[in-house]
Amino acid sequence: MRDLKRVLLLGMAATGALVPTAQAQEMELEEIVVTGSRLSATIETFPGSYTVVSRKDLEDQLSTTADIGAVLANMVPGIAASNGTAANVEQSLRGRPLRVFIDGIPISNPLRDGGRDLRLISPTVIGSIEVIRGASALYGQGGAGGIINYITKDAPSTEEFRFRTEIGTSLSTQHLADSTRPSFSQSASGSVAGIDVNLNGSYERVNSIFDADGDRLAPDPHNFGGIADSNIYNLYGKLGYSFGDQRIEAMVNYYQQKQDTNYVTVSGNIAKGIKETAVKGMADARAIDPENRNLISSIGYENSDVLGSTLNSKLYYLENYSVFSFDAARLGGTQTTISSEKIGWQTDFTTKLDDWGLEGGTALWGFDIARDTTEQPLIPLTDKPGDGRTFTPPLKQMNYAAFIQLDLPVTDWFTLRAGVRHDKFNMEIDDFVAGLTGVKVAAGELDYSATPVNIGGTLHIVPEAEVFGGFSQGFSIPDIGAPLRRVTATNLDNFDPKPQLVNNYEIGLRGSVIDIDYTVAYFISKSKYGTDFVIDTVNPTEAATLREKERIKGIEATLTGKIGDATRWGGSFAWSEGKRDADHDGKVDTALTGRRIGPEQYNAWLEQEITADWSGRLQVNRTGSRNKFPNARINDFYTGRVRPVTRVDASTQYRMDKVLFTVGVNNLFNNDYYSVTSQMINRDQLYSKGEGRTLFLKMSADY
Numbered sequence: 001m002r003d004l005k006r007v008l009l010l011g012m013a014a015t016g017a018l019v020p021t022a023q024a025q026e027m028e029l030e031e032i033v034v035t036g037s038r039l040s041a042t043i044e045t046f047p048g049s050y051t052v053v054s055r056k057d058l059e060d061q062l063s064t065t066a067d068i069g070a071v072l073a074n075m076v077p078g079i080a081a082s083n084g085t086a087a088n089v090e091q092s093l094r095g096r097p098l099r100v101f102i103d104g105i106p107i108s109n110p111l112r113d114g115g116r117d118l119r120l121i122s123p124t125v126i127g128s129i130e131v132i133r134g135a136s137a138l139y140g141q142g143g144a145g146g147i148i149n150y151i152t153k154d155a156p157s158t159e160e161f162r163f164r165t166e167i168g169t170s171l172s173t174q175h176l177a178d179s180t181r182p183s184f185s186q187s188a189s190g191s192v193a194g195i196d197v198n199l200n201g202s203y204e205r206v207n208s209i210f211d212a213d214g215d216r217l218a219p220d221p222h223n224f225g226g227i228a229d230s231n232i233y234n235l236y237g238k239l240g241y242s243f244g245d246q247r248i249e250a251m252v253n254y255y256q257q258k259q260d261t262n263y264v265t266v267s268g269n270i271a272k273g274i275k276e277t278a279v280k281g282m283a284d285a286r287a288i289d290p291e292n293r294n295l296i297s298s299i300g301y302e303n304s305d306v307l308g309s310t311l312n313s314k315l316y317y318l319e320n321y322s323v324f325s326f327d328a329a330r331l332g333g334t335q336t337t338i339s340s341e342k343i344g345w346q347t348d349f350t351t352k353l354d355d356w357g358l359e360g361g362t363a364l365w366g367f368d369i370a371r372d373t374t375e376q377p378l379i380p381l382t383d384k385p386g387d388g389r390t391f392t393p394p395l396k397q398m399n400y401a402a403f404i405q406l407d408l409p410v411t412d413w414f415t416l417r418a419g420v421r422h423d424k425f426n427m428e429i430d431d432f433v434a435g436l437t438g439v440k441v442a443a444g445e446l447d448y449s450a451t452p453v454n455i456g457g458t459l460h461i462v463p464e465a466e467v468f469g470g471f472s473q474g475f476s477i478p479d480i481g482a483p484l485r486r487v488t489a490t491n492l493d494n495f496d497p498k499p500q501l502v503n504n505y506e507i508g509l510r511g512s513v514i515d516i517d518y519t520v521a522y523f524i525s526k527s528k529y530g531t532d533f534v535i536d537t538v539n540p541t542e543a544a545t546l547r548e549k550e551r552i553k554g555i556e557a558t559l560t561g562k563i564g565d566a567t568r569w570g571g572s573f574a575w576s577e578g579k580r581d582a583d584h585d586g587k588v589d590t591a592l593t594g595r596r597i598g599p600e601q602y603n604a605w606l607e608q609e610i611t612a613d614w615s616g617r618l619q620v621n622r623t624g625s626r627n628k629f630p631n632a633r634i635n636d637f638y639t640g641r642v643r644p645v646t647r648v649d650a651s652t653q654y655r656m657d658k659v660l661f662t663v664g665v666n667n668l669f670n671n672d673y674y675s676v677t678s679q680m681i682n683r684d685q686l687y688s689k690g691e692g693r694t695l696f697l698k699m700s701a702d703y
Contacts, residue, residue: 047456053129063651063664077556077574080598083677087224089115096145111374112481120294122234127153135474135504137452155198161190168698174214196240212672212692218265221688229261256293268687287326318342344370365404392481393432418455435485444492450475469507498529516561552578566609575600591628593638594680600624640682664696
């Protein structure tokens, strides 16, 4: 590992590396480009479903929430409801795992998914968010449900430095004293001697969170990681220098969220309608404080004229570390951490194909090299000295990949897009002792490969309508850590977890009629070896992994429009359903659990410009019902009945010279409800209410 790191660091010094430069933050519709697809396809040619969350969209959402998962659920059809915690375990995209990037750098943990990837950067440094919905393999493994790419802010193209100070807080209207959530952010951006500079530092203190009755929610309501009673820090910097046709850009971001609470969970009771709560108390003396931290850095090189092509090359280094909650029921009392280190090199060439007789066509081609080292130890190991058990032993994976993607305007009214990628993986596993069986397992090696393809097109029927659609594949290695903790053999000779290749079929229509923009899409997603979770009958505190044939289908739709010059409105709808082949007869006839498939979602909003300096916004979010397991027993994982939940948010903004005042209210009518996650997870001790009415106050000054 050290040798590889030295080679890549030398490469940074000698050649730079790539990151596609972030797009302009203020984007008009006709200027949007979808860089999450790794091919800057305009909306006229991209043959799939996507969402671009602009900085203004993000700021509108942050008026009534500090949860980036909630922002995405509100803005992106197909993303499951957020649970409002530090974890996004159940927040699937089109019923499958999503993959998260920061400036094109993969930050998700495919070798041991701890669900910590959506909240690993402060929203204050995000310029826009690009979401590709549906399986995609252009960035490699993972992303069977889609890709989320956070684009960090660029410095303005001016030598004059600009500063922005933000201070704010939120608080429960039902319990003012312990619910304040003060935050502070300071940024500076400009140019020094031709070098673009963008710097930001932020801090947030999250105190306790309360439901509609003013009762304290558990600090970790779903046992995957809580956000209450935490300190959150984020430090960000980006430097860029352009010379001629070339540009060098470096970025670093450090994020840390650490929980230190004086409250413990009091279990609920689903049958009796008793909610989970929290009372004063201390965790087990052996426990360490839950924590999430992430360090990401990159250096990129861009050249617009290399043998007739545009070169983008990037080297990146990433570390993330998560501490999960203490579990008194596991092996006499333990908790786990996930530690991951990634180092990689991505290189793209974009070549115009005019000289090949394909006027207007482009080819994106290149390669990826990456090293991922991930482990999940048990802390403490057990009460028995020298036991040596681990939940996931150190996994050392090398990945080599090459790809090509073509964008071909066949006629004035039809554009074809097709590509192929080949990935080769080699994984080394050291000697270890399986966490749940205590078996000593000898070291081994696993090899994988995959060659996913995609083909699609856009058809311009009339100026008001465009048909798009096609076929795309995504590839992912299953969560290796989960089966390794249950190994009963003393070696890995017969350990062959099947890779998952997902086939995504999609057709849709989009366009604009009388100033109303619309999209509608229907998709089918199939896989031979899907991944779902049920309760482990031998270890009832754990979820067992299923690898079975799956089929998911769904519909997504959006509408946006204007009424005059001062009123904007919009809405979206998403529904999906999935089944698996539980009896292995070749037919998918058993519903997927709630961890994979949530209820349908409706979102609607109305925004009014009252004066040139004053605006207001109203937003309604509703999740529907789902009851696919009416005979399930309480405490069976993810089989609970989900009842509809409706929440109304409202906000207003007023600008006074260079100062912007924002007031927002989340859950305006203080709706009393159980969270979607707690309903579907179906466990007494995790039966948690949702957050009650919360007031948000913020002041931002630009100078």
